Amino acid sequence: MANGQTVAFLDEIREPELREVFLYWLAKRSGRTVPLRKDIGPAGIDPRHLPHLFMYRREADGRLRCVLMGTEIVKIFQRDETGLYLDDILPDHSRKSRLKLFARCVDDQRPVYYAGPALIPTRDRRRVGRILLPLSSDGEVSDHIFGIARFGPILDSLPGGRPFPKIEEPAIIAIAEDEDIDH
Secondary structure (H helix, E strand, C coil), X not given: CECCECCXXXXXXXXXXXXXXXXXXXXXXXXXXXXXXXHCCHHHCCCCCXXXXXEXXXXXXXXXXXXXXXXXXXXXXXXXXXXXXXXXXXXXXXXXXXHHHHHHHHHHCCCEEEEEEEEXXXXXXXXXXXXXXXXXXXXXXXXXXXXXXXXXXXXEECCCCCCCCCCCCCCEEEECCHHHHCC
């Protein structure tokens, strides 16, 4: 930590919008391991970020249900996934690895950043950066994941009926350590 700011984890985050949301999350902790779900809301977030936000709630069976999907994410994926389970949303090729990242966030109460290429329904490949931030309803156990996704410009397209190629895992995965979140 330098001058009260996080260093290693924050340095991994390339997108300024994700950094801002991470710093918002840090400020909402108020001495707790993770912020309370009720303390997270649009009032303290730059309005430009709102269309890019998402939230998942861990259900009693352990599955994560989407409870918020920003309008820009809906536009990019061409469907509103609010109400759906994460394991039903994710494509086969990345389901296992993405579920591990989400579980790491909520189980270990750690912010997770990941970035890399993503195939979207328009058959375009775009770079996406996401940050996953744990929240708690009761102040003890993490049961929500709040975050933001920022999509870059189109990297390439798959015209016609060509099948999607296997996409590699995210190019960057960073998980916050104690020194990244403790003040």
